[in-house]
Amino acid sequence: MxxxxxxxxxxxxxxxxxxxxxxxxxxxxxxxxxxxxxxQKGDSVITIGGFHGVVHAIDESTVVIQAGDGTKLTYDRSAIREVKK
Structure with missing residues (x-):
């Protein structure tokens, strides 16, 4: 006790x-x-590094994000911080 x-x-x-x-x-x-x-393709996202863009393509582990000027960058899915509404 x-x-x-x-x-x-x-x-x-x-x-x-x-x-x-x-x-x-x-x-x-x-x-x-x-x-x-x-x-999903077409979602507006922000990465951990602060990059804003639109999801252009997705596979199991990576996401291709397109910037406003048409530049496409490939990121890991884990680098996505949020989806903008």
């Missing part, structure tokens, strides 16, 4: 740490993976 009381602050810290840091990060990673797997 005395040992449980002495360990309760540490257990409480781990529970708080999980709900404030670990769980939200896991949810965000899941959302990003879902967004990257749902990419």
């Amino acid at each position: 005395d040992m449980l009381i002495s360990l309760s602050p540490i257990i409480l810290m781990f529970v708080i740490f999980y709900f404030l840091l670990i769980r939200p990060q896991q949810k965000r990673q899941k959302q990003v993976k879902q967004m990257q797997s749902d990419l």
Whole structure:
């Protein structure tokens, strides 16, 4: 009983740490993976590096993005940060 009381602050810290840091990060990673797997030709995207463009072609691991001037660049799917609405 005395040992449980002495360990309760540490257990409480781990529970708080999980709900404030670990769980939200896991949810965000899941959302990003879902967004990257749902990419379609014609989507307006922003890469991790800040490049804005339109998806021109997609395969399993890469995405070809076309810039406004017609330039086409190939990126890994994981480099896509967000899809603009």
